[in-house]
Amino acid sequence: MSDSIDLLSIRPLLDTIGPYNEIPDEYNSKDALNALITSKILVIGAGGLGCEILKNLALTGFKDIHVIDMDTIDISNLNRQFLFGSKDVGKSKAEVAAKFVTQRLNDPNLHITPYFGKIQDKDIEYYKQFSVVVCGLDSVEARRWINATLVSISETSDIIPLIDGGTEGLRGQSRVILPTISSCYECSLDLISPRTTYPVCTIANTPRLPEHCIEWASVIRWPQVFPGQKFDADNPEDVEWMYTSALSRANAFGIDGVTKSLTLGVVKNIIPAIASTNAVIAASCCNEAFKLITNSNPILNNYMTYSGDDSIFTFTFELSKRKTCPVCGIVGISIMAQNWWSLQQFIDEITENKEVQIKQPSLTTGSTYLYLRNPPHLESITKPNLSKKLNTLIKPGDEILVTDPNLPMSLKLIVSFEGPENEPLQ
Numbered sequence: 001m002s003d004s005i006d007l008l009s010i011r012p013l014l015d016t017i018g019p020y021n022e023i024p025d026e027y028n029s030k031d032a033l034n035a036l037i038t039s040k041i042l043v044i045g046a047g048g049l050g051c052e053i054l055k056n057l058a059l060t061g062f063k064d065i066h067v068i069d070m071d072t073i074d075i076s077n078l079n080r081q082f083l084f085g086s087k088d089v090g091k092s093k094a095e096v097a098a099k100f101v102t103q104r105l106n107d108p109n110l111h112i113t114p115y116f117g118k119i120q121d122k123d124i125e126y127y128k129q130f131s132v133v134v135c136g137l138d139s140v141e142a143r144r145w146i147n148a149t150l151v152s153i154s155e156t157s158d159i160i161p162l163i164d165g166g167t168e169g170l171r172g173q174s175r176v177i178l179p180t181i182s183s184c185y186e187c188s189l190d191l192i193s194p195r196t197t198y199p200v201c202t203i204a205n206t207p208r209l210p211e212h213c214i215e216w217a218s219v220i221r222w223p224q225v226f227p228g229q230k231f232d233a234d235n236p237e238d239v240e241w242m243y244t245s246a247l248s249r250a251n252a253f254g255i256d257g258v259t260k261s262l263t264l265g266v267v268k269n270i271i272p273a274i275a276s277t278n279a280v281i282a283a284s285c286c287n288e289a290f291k292l293i294t295n296s297n298p299i300l301n302n303y304m305t306y307s308g309d310d311s312i313f314t315f316t317f318e319l320s321k322r323k324t325c326p327v328c329g330i331v332g333i334s335i336m337a338q339n340w341w342s343l344q345q346f347i348d349e350i351t352e353n354k355e356v357q358i359k360q361p362s363l364t365t366g367s368t369y370l371y372l373r374n375p376p377h378l379e380s381i382t383k384p385n386l387s388k389k390l391n392t393l394i395k396p397g398d399e400i401l402v403t404d405p406n407l408p409m410s411l412k413l414i415v416s417f418e419g420p421e422n423e424p425l426q
Ligand SMILES: [Zn+2]
Pocket: 183, 184, 185, 186, 187, 188, 321, 322, 325, 326, 327, 328, 329
Protein backbone atom coordinates (compact mmCIF):
# COMPACT_ATOMS: atom_id res chain seq x y z
CA MET A 1 0.00 0.00 0.00
CA SER A 2 2.64 2.48 0.96
CA ASP A 3 5.57 0.77 -0.71
CA SER A 4 6.55 3.86 -2.63
CA ILE A 5 7.30 5.79 0.58
CA ASP A 6 10.93 5.31 1.44
CA LEU A 7 10.53 3.68 4.84
CA LEU A 8 14.13 4.18 5.84
CA SER A 9 13.89 7.92 5.35
CA ILE A 10 10.87 8.22 7.62
CA ARG A 11 12.11 5.83 10.29
CA PRO A 12 13.37 8.66 12.49
CA LEU A 13 9.80 9.88 12.39
CA LEU A 14 8.27 6.49 13.11
CA ASP A 15 10.63 5.17 15.76
CA THR A 16 8.57 2.01 16.03
CA ILE A 17 6.28 0.27 13.59
CA GLY A 18 2.85 -1.02 14.67
CA PRO A 19 1.23 -4.46 14.68
CA TYR A 20 -0.40 -3.84 11.32
CA ASN A 21 2.58 -2.07 9.89
CA GLU A 22 5.35 -3.35 7.62
CA ILE A 23 7.78 -4.41 10.36
CA PRO A 24 5.41 -5.75 13.05
CA ASP A 25 8.10 -7.10 15.40
CA GLU A 26 9.20 -3.61 16.26
CA TYR A 27 5.87 -2.42 17.56
CA ASN A 28 5.54 -1.87 21.28
CA SER A 29 2.15 -0.90 22.65
CA LYS A 30 3.67 0.88 25.65
CA ASP A 31 5.64 3.15 23.35
CA ALA A 32 2.53 3.75 21.31
CA LEU A 33 0.50 4.74 24.34
CA ASN A 34 3.29 6.90 25.64
CA ALA A 35 3.56 8.67 22.32
CA LEU A 36 -0.17 9.28 22.29
CA ILE A 37 -0.27 10.88 25.71
CA THR A 38 2.93 12.92 25.43
CA SER A 39 2.75 14.22 21.85
CA LYS A 40 1.87 17.82 21.27
CA ILE A 41 -0.55 18.18 18.41
CA LEU A 42 -1.67 21.39 16.72
CA VAL A 43 -5.08 21.86 15.16
CA ILE A 44 -5.40 24.82 12.80
CA GLY A 45 -8.99 25.94 12.38
CA ALA A 46 -11.82 25.50 14.88
CA GLY A 47 -14.68 25.72 12.38
CA GLY A 48 -16.70 22.96 10.73
CA LEU A 49 -13.76 20.57 10.38
CA GLY A 50 -11.93 21.87 13.43
CA CYS A 51 -14.79 21.11 15.87
CA GLU A 52 -14.85 17.52 14.65
CA ILE A 53 -11.06 17.20 14.71
CA LEU A 54 -10.76 18.54 18.27
CA LYS A 55 -13.48 16.24 19.55
CA ASN A 56 -11.98 13.19 17.78
CA LEU A 57 -8.41 13.83 18.95
CA ALA A 58 -9.48 14.34 22.55
CA LEU A 59 -11.60 11.17 22.53
CA THR A 60 -8.77 9.24 20.81
CA GLY A 61 -6.48 9.90 23.77
CA PHE A 62 -4.30 12.84 22.81
CA LYS A 63 -3.63 14.89 25.93
CA ASP A 64 -1.77 17.97 24.75
CA ILE A 65 -3.73 19.68 22.01
CA HIS A 66 -3.30 23.24 20.78
CA VAL A 67 -5.80 25.01 18.55
CA ILE A 68 -5.53 28.22 16.53
CA ASP A 69 -8.35 30.12 14.91
CA MET A 70 -8.66 33.83 14.13
CA ASP A 71 -12.45 33.78 13.71
CA THR A 72 -15.31 34.53 16.04
CA ILE A 73 -18.52 32.52 16.15
CA ASP A 74 -21.29 33.59 13.78
CA ILE A 75 -24.92 32.53 14.08
CA SER A 76 -24.68 30.85 10.67
CA ASN A 77 -22.01 28.45 12.04
CA LEU A 78 -24.30 26.87 14.59
CA ASN A 79 -25.93 24.28 12.28
CA ARG A 80 -22.69 22.30 12.08
CA GLN A 81 -20.08 23.70 14.47
CA PHE A 82 -21.55 21.71 17.34
CA LEU A 83 -19.16 22.91 20.05
CA PHE A 84 -20.85 26.33 19.89
CA GLY A 85 -24.25 27.55 21.05
CA SER A 86 -26.20 30.76 20.55
CA LYS A 87 -24.74 32.19 23.78
CA ASP A 88 -21.28 31.96 22.17
CA VAL A 89 -22.00 34.15 19.14
CA GLY A 90 -19.26 36.78 18.84
CA LYS A 91 -16.74 34.87 20.97
CA SER A 92 -13.47 33.26 19.80
CA LYS A 93 -13.96 29.88 18.12
CA ALA A 94 -10.65 28.51 19.42
CA GLU A 95 -11.37 29.53 23.02
CA VAL A 96 -14.96 28.30 23.14
CA ALA A 97 -14.11 25.01 21.39
CA ALA A 98 -11.18 24.32 23.74
CA LYS A 99 -13.30 25.06 26.80
CA PHE A 100 -16.23 22.92 25.64
CA VAL A 101 -14.15 19.80 24.89
CA THR A 102 -12.11 20.15 28.10
CA GLN A 103 -15.24 20.44 30.23
CA ARG A 104 -17.07 17.66 28.41
CA LEU A 105 -14.24 15.12 28.83
CA ASN A 106 -13.50 16.21 32.38
CA ASP A 107 -10.04 14.61 32.22
CA PRO A 108 -7.43 16.31 34.46
CA ASN A 109 -4.67 15.14 32.09
CA LEU A 110 -6.24 16.67 29.01
CA HIS A 111 -4.97 20.13 28.11
CA ILE A 112 -6.35 22.06 25.18
CA THR A 113 -4.59 25.37 24.63
CA PRO A 114 -6.44 27.83 22.39
CA TYR A 115 -4.96 30.74 20.50
CA PHE A 116 -7.35 33.39 19.17
CA GLY A 117 -5.39 34.91 16.30
CA LYS A 118 -3.63 34.31 13.03
CA ILE A 119 -1.21 31.47 12.30
CA GLN A 120 1.19 34.15 11.03
CA ASP A 121 1.40 35.63 14.55
CA LYS A 122 3.46 32.64 15.69
CA ASP A 123 7.13 32.09 14.88
CA ILE A 124 9.15 29.07 13.79
CA GLU A 125 10.03 28.15 17.40
CA TYR A 126 6.34 27.88 18.23
CA TYR A 127 5.66 25.43 15.37
CA LYS A 128 8.76 23.36 16.17
CA GLN A 129 7.21 22.08 19.41
CA PHE A 130 4.54 19.98 17.65
CA SER A 131 4.71 16.35 16.53
CA VAL A 132 1.92 16.72 13.98
CA VAL A 133 -0.14 19.59 12.59
CA VAL A 134 -3.73 18.93 11.50
CA CYS A 135 -5.44 21.55 9.34
CA GLY A 136 -9.15 22.06 8.96
CA LEU A 137 -9.07 25.31 7.03
CA ASP A 138 -11.10 26.94 4.32
CA SER A 139 -8.32 29.18 3.07
CA VAL A 140 -5.75 28.38 0.41
CA GLU A 141 -3.52 31.21 1.62
CA ALA A 142 -3.33 29.86 5.18
CA ARG A 143 -2.57 26.35 3.91
CA ARG A 144 0.22 27.68 1.70
CA TRP A 145 1.67 29.57 4.64
CA ILE A 146 1.70 26.67 7.11
CA ASN A 147 2.95 24.28 4.42
CA ALA A 148 5.92 26.52 3.56
CA THR A 149 6.65 27.03 7.26
CA LEU A 150 6.65 23.29 8.04
CA VAL A 151 8.79 22.48 4.99
CA SER A 152 11.36 25.06 6.09
CA ILE A 153 11.43 23.60 9.63
CA SER A 154 11.72 20.05 8.27
CA GLU A 155 14.70 21.02 6.11
CA THR A 156 16.83 21.76 9.16
CA SER A 157 15.31 19.83 12.07
CA ASP A 158 12.67 17.16 12.74
CA ILE A 159 10.03 16.43 10.18
CA ILE A 160 6.62 17.70 11.26
CA PRO A 161 3.90 15.93 9.28
CA LEU A 162 1.02 18.03 8.02
CA ILE A 163 -2.41 16.44 7.74
CA ASP A 164 -4.77 18.54 5.67
CA GLY A 165 -8.51 18.13 5.34
CA GLY A 166 -10.86 20.08 3.14
CA THR A 167 -14.53 19.87 2.19
CA GLU A 168 -16.82 21.46 -0.36
CA GLY A 169 -20.45 20.44 -0.07
CA LEU A 170 -20.63 16.66 -0.44
CA ARG A 171 -17.02 16.37 -1.53
CA GLY A 172 -13.82 16.37 0.45
CA GLN A 173 -10.24 15.28 0.63
CA SER A 174 -7.63 14.43 3.19
CA ARG A 175 -3.92 14.21 2.66
CA VAL A 176 -0.75 13.48 4.57
CA ILE A 177 2.27 15.61 3.79
CA LEU A 178 5.69 14.55 5.07
CA PRO A 179 7.55 17.80 4.42
CA THR A 180 10.69 17.36 2.28
CA ILE A 181 9.84 13.63 1.77
CA SER A 182 6.49 13.58 0.02
CA SER A 183 4.84 16.15 -2.20
CA CYS A 184 3.83 19.28 -0.35
CA TYR A 185 0.71 21.45 -0.59
CA GLU A 186 2.41 23.85 -2.97
CA CYS A 187 3.46 20.99 -5.31
CA SER A 188 -0.17 20.46 -6.29
CA LEU A 189 -1.30 24.07 -6.30
CA ASP A 190 -2.41 23.67 -9.90
CA LEU A 191 -5.17 21.31 -8.70
CA ILE A 192 -6.88 24.35 -7.21
CA SER A 193 -8.57 26.56 -9.72
CA PRO A 194 -8.46 30.23 -8.99
CA ARG A 195 -11.91 31.76 -8.62
CA THR A 196 -13.75 31.90 -11.92
CA THR A 197 -13.99 35.46 -13.13
CA TYR A 198 -15.82 36.81 -16.14
CA PRO A 199 -14.65 39.64 -18.40
CA VAL A 200 -16.47 42.88 -17.55
CA CYS A 201 -17.29 43.56 -21.22
CA THR A 202 -19.10 40.21 -21.44
CA ILE A 203 -21.01 40.91 -18.27
CA ALA A 204 -21.94 44.40 -19.44
CA ASN A 205 -22.72 43.76 -23.09
CA THR A 206 -22.91 40.16 -24.23
CA PRO A 207 -24.07 37.84 -21.44
CA ARG A 208 -24.35 34.19 -22.47
CA LEU A 209 -24.55 32.35 -19.13
CA PRO A 210 -26.79 32.73 -16.09
CA GLU A 211 -23.60 33.54 -14.13
CA HIS A 212 -22.98 36.54 -16.40
CA CYS A 213 -26.42 37.94 -15.48
CA ILE A 214 -25.82 37.44 -11.76
CA GLU A 215 -22.41 39.11 -11.99
CA TRP A 216 -24.06 42.00 -13.87
CA ALA A 217 -26.61 42.44 -11.07
CA SER A 218 -23.86 42.22 -8.45
CA VAL A 219 -21.00 44.18 -10.01
CA ILE A 220 -22.77 46.74 -12.20
CA ARG A 221 -26.41 47.18 -11.13
CA TRP A 222 -26.09 46.99 -7.33
CA PRO A 223 -23.61 49.92 -7.03
CA GLN A 224 -25.84 52.05 -9.32
CA VAL A 225 -28.99 51.42 -7.29
CA PHE A 226 -27.40 51.32 -3.82
CA PRO A 227 -24.27 53.48 -4.01
CA GLY A 228 -21.99 53.00 -1.02
CA GLN A 229 -24.08 50.17 0.42
CA LYS A 230 -22.55 46.73 0.81
CA PHE A 231 -24.51 43.68 -0.34
CA ASP A 232 -25.34 41.45 2.65
CA ALA A 233 -25.72 37.80 1.64
CA ASP A 234 -27.35 37.01 5.01
CA ASN A 235 -30.11 39.56 4.43
CA PRO A 236 -33.07 37.93 2.58
CA GLU A 237 -34.15 41.27 1.05
CA ASP A 238 -30.72 41.87 -0.48
CA VAL A 239 -30.64 38.33 -1.87
CA GLU A 240 -34.17 38.70 -3.29
CA TRP A 241 -33.20 41.95 -5.01
CA MET A 242 -30.07 40.38 -6.50
CA TYR A 243 -32.03 37.35 -7.72
CA THR A 244 -34.90 39.28 -9.37
CA SER A 245 -32.48 41.75 -10.89
CA ALA A 246 -30.37 38.92 -12.40
CA LEU A 247 -33.50 37.11 -13.53
CA SER A 248 -34.87 40.11 -15.43
CA ARG A 249 -31.50 40.56 -17.09
CA ALA A 250 -31.51 36.86 -18.07
CA ASN A 251 -35.07 37.13 -19.44
CA ALA A 252 -34.08 40.13 -21.54
CA PHE A 253 -31.30 38.09 -23.15
CA GLY A 254 -33.23 34.80 -23.35
CA ILE A 255 -30.92 33.05 -20.88
CA ASP A 256 -32.22 30.21 -18.68
CA GLY A 257 -30.93 28.95 -15.38
CA VAL A 258 -30.86 31.91 -12.97
CA THR A 259 -32.01 30.50 -9.62
CA LYS A 260 -31.78 31.83 -6.11
CA SER A 261 -29.21 29.26 -5.05
CA LEU A 262 -27.05 29.91 -8.12
CA THR A 263 -27.32 33.64 -7.34
CA LEU A 264 -26.07 33.05 -3.80
CA GLY A 265 -23.35 30.71 -5.04
CA VAL A 266 -22.02 33.29 -7.52
CA VAL A 267 -22.20 36.39 -5.31
CA LYS A 268 -20.86 34.70 -2.20
CA ASN A 269 -18.64 32.33 -4.14
CA ILE A 270 -19.50 29.60 -1.68
CA ILE A 271 -20.64 26.02 -1.71
CA PRO A 272 -22.72 25.10 1.35
CA ALA A 273 -20.84 23.34 4.14
CA ILE A 274 -22.30 20.00 5.14
CA ALA A 275 -21.77 18.65 8.66
CA SER A 276 -21.60 14.98 7.65
CA THR A 277 -18.95 15.58 5.00
CA ASN A 278 -16.90 17.41 7.62
CA ALA A 279 -17.31 14.40 9.91
CA VAL A 280 -16.06 11.97 7.25
CA ILE A 281 -13.01 14.05 6.38
CA ALA A 282 -12.18 14.95 10.00
CA ALA A 283 -12.34 11.25 10.91
CA SER A 284 -9.87 10.41 8.17
CA CYS A 285 -7.51 13.20 9.29
CA CYS A 286 -7.64 12.09 12.93
CA ASN A 287 -7.01 8.44 12.06
CA GLU A 288 -3.92 9.54 10.17
CA ALA A 289 -2.76 11.59 13.17
CA PHE A 290 -3.26 8.54 15.40
CA LYS A 291 -1.32 6.28 13.02
CA LEU A 292 1.53 8.78 12.63
CA ILE A 293 1.93 9.16 16.38
CA THR A 294 1.50 5.52 17.45
CA ASN A 295 2.91 3.87 14.31
CA SER A 296 0.21 1.26 14.55
CA ASN A 297 -0.64 1.12 10.84
CA PRO A 298 0.65 2.37 7.50
CA ILE A 299 -0.25 5.98 6.85
CA LEU A 300 -2.24 7.36 3.94
CA ASN A 301 -0.04 7.66 0.88
CA ASN A 302 -0.83 10.42 0.34
CA TYR A 303 -4.12 11.87 -0.97
CA MET A 304 -7.66 10.59 -0.45
CA THR A 305 -10.65 12.07 -2.20
CA TYR A 306 -14.20 11.48 -1.06
CA SER A 307 -17.13 12.28 -3.27
CA GLY A 308 -20.71 11.92 -2.06
CA ASP A 309 -22.55 13.97 -4.65
CA ASP A 310 -22.88 11.33 -7.35
CA SER A 311 -23.42 8.15 -5.35
CA ILE A 312 -20.32 7.56 -3.22
CA PHE A 313 -16.77 7.29 -4.40
CA THR A 314 -13.42 7.41 -2.71
CA PHE A 315 -10.04 7.14 -4.28
CA THR A 316 -6.51 7.27 -2.91
CA PHE A 317 -3.50 8.16 -4.98
CA GLU A 318 0.02 9.38 -4.51
CA LEU A 319 0.68 12.97 -5.52
CA SER A 320 4.26 13.32 -6.59
CA LYS A 321 6.65 16.12 -5.88
CA ARG A 322 6.84 18.91 -8.44
CA LYS A 323 10.39 19.77 -9.43
CA THR A 324 9.39 23.40 -9.93
CA CYS A 325 7.64 23.63 -6.55
CA PRO A 326 8.74 26.97 -5.03
CA VAL A 327 8.65 25.45 -1.54
CA CYS A 328 10.28 22.01 -1.86
CA GLY A 329 11.40 21.88 -5.50
CA ILE A 330 14.83 22.53 -6.94
CA VAL A 331 14.29 24.24 -10.27
CA GLY A 332 12.49 27.40 -11.35
CA ILE A 333 9.26 27.62 -13.32
CA SER A 334 9.79 28.37 -17.01
CA ILE A 335 7.67 31.18 -18.34
CA MET A 336 7.38 32.17 -21.99
CA ALA A 337 6.88 35.91 -22.28
CA GLN A 338 5.85 37.83 -25.40
CA ASN A 339 8.44 40.29 -26.63
CA TRP A 340 5.86 43.09 -26.59
CA TRP A 341 4.85 42.58 -22.96
CA SER A 342 5.41 45.38 -20.49
CA LEU A 343 6.42 44.42 -16.96
CA GLN A 344 2.80 45.11 -15.93
CA GLN A 345 1.50 42.67 -18.57
CA PHE A 346 3.99 40.07 -17.33
CA ILE A 347 2.79 40.59 -13.74
CA ASP A 348 -0.86 40.23 -14.84
CA GLU A 349 0.05 37.02 -16.63
CA ILE A 350 1.86 35.37 -13.70
CA THR A 351 -0.86 36.38 -11.23
CA GLU A 352 -3.25 34.28 -13.32
CA ASN A 353 -0.76 31.41 -13.83
CA LYS A 354 -2.00 28.26 -12.07
CA GLU A 355 1.45 27.25 -10.86
CA VAL A 356 2.13 30.71 -9.41
CA GLN A 357 -1.14 32.13 -8.01
CA ILE A 358 0.45 35.07 -6.24
CA LYS A 359 -1.81 38.03 -5.60
CA GLN A 360 0.59 40.80 -4.61
CA PRO A 361 3.87 40.01 -6.33
CA SER A 362 7.12 41.90 -5.89
CA LEU A 363 9.75 41.05 -8.49
CA THR A 364 13.52 41.17 -8.37
CA THR A 365 16.38 39.66 -10.29
CA GLY A 366 19.59 38.67 -8.54
CA SER A 367 20.95 42.18 -9.01
CA THR A 368 18.04 44.62 -9.53
CA TYR A 369 14.61 45.47 -8.28
CA LEU A 370 12.04 45.16 -11.06
CA TYR A 371 9.00 46.09 -9.02
CA LEU A 372 8.56 46.22 -5.23
CA ARG A 373 5.22 46.88 -3.56
CA ASN A 374 6.86 47.85 -0.30
CA PRO A 375 8.34 49.94 1.28
CA PRO A 376 6.68 53.00 -0.34
CA HIS A 377 9.93 54.74 -1.39
CA LEU A 378 11.06 51.63 -3.31
CA GLU A 379 7.58 51.30 -4.80
CA SER A 380 7.85 54.82 -6.20
CA ILE A 381 11.35 54.16 -7.56
CA THR A 382 10.37 50.88 -9.24
CA LYS A 383 6.89 51.88 -10.43
CA PRO A 384 8.09 53.41 -13.75
CA ASN A 385 9.35 49.91 -14.69
CA LEU A 386 5.76 48.69 -14.93
CA SER A 387 5.22 50.43 -18.26
CA LYS A 388 8.63 49.43 -19.69
CA LYS A 389 8.98 46.41 -21.93
CA LEU A 390 10.10 43.36 -20.00
CA ASN A 391 12.75 42.46 -22.59
CA THR A 392 14.47 45.78 -21.94
CA LEU A 393 14.66 45.02 -18.21
CA ILE A 394 15.92 41.42 -18.31
CA LYS A 395 17.69 39.10 -20.74
CA PRO A 396 16.28 35.76 -21.99
CA GLY A 397 17.07 33.00 -19.48
CA ASP A 398 17.31 35.45 -16.57
CA GLU A 399 15.74 34.38 -13.29
CA ILE A 400 13.11 36.50 -11.62
CA LEU A 401 12.36 36.02 -7.93
CA VAL A 402 8.75 36.65 -7.00
CA THR A 403 7.66 37.23 -3.42
CA ASP A 404 4.35 38.01 -1.78
CA PRO A 405 4.00 39.59 1.69
CA ASN A 406 1.51 36.86 2.66
CA LEU A 407 3.73 33.88 1.85
CA PRO A 408 7.01 32.82 3.50
CA MET A 409 8.67 31.72 0.26
CA SER A 410 9.90 33.01 -3.06
CA LEU A 411 9.23 31.69 -6.53
CA LYS A 412 11.93 31.42 -9.15
CA LEU A 413 10.78 32.15 -12.70
CA ILE A 414 13.00 31.55 -15.71
CA VAL A 415 11.89 33.79 -18.51
CA SER A 416 12.31 33.38 -22.23
CA PHE A 417 10.83 35.50 -24.99
CA GLU A 418 8.96 34.94 -28.24
CA GLY A 419 6.72 36.82 -30.67
CA PRO A 420 6.84 40.25 -32.30
CA GLU A 421 8.23 43.38 -30.69
CA ASN A 422 4.91 45.19 -30.97
CA GLU A 423 1.53 44.01 -29.80
CA PRO A 424 -0.17 42.29 -32.75
CA LEU A 425 -3.55 43.68 -33.80
CA GLN A 426 -6.39 41.35 -32.85
ZN1 LIG B 1 6.39 21.11 -2.87
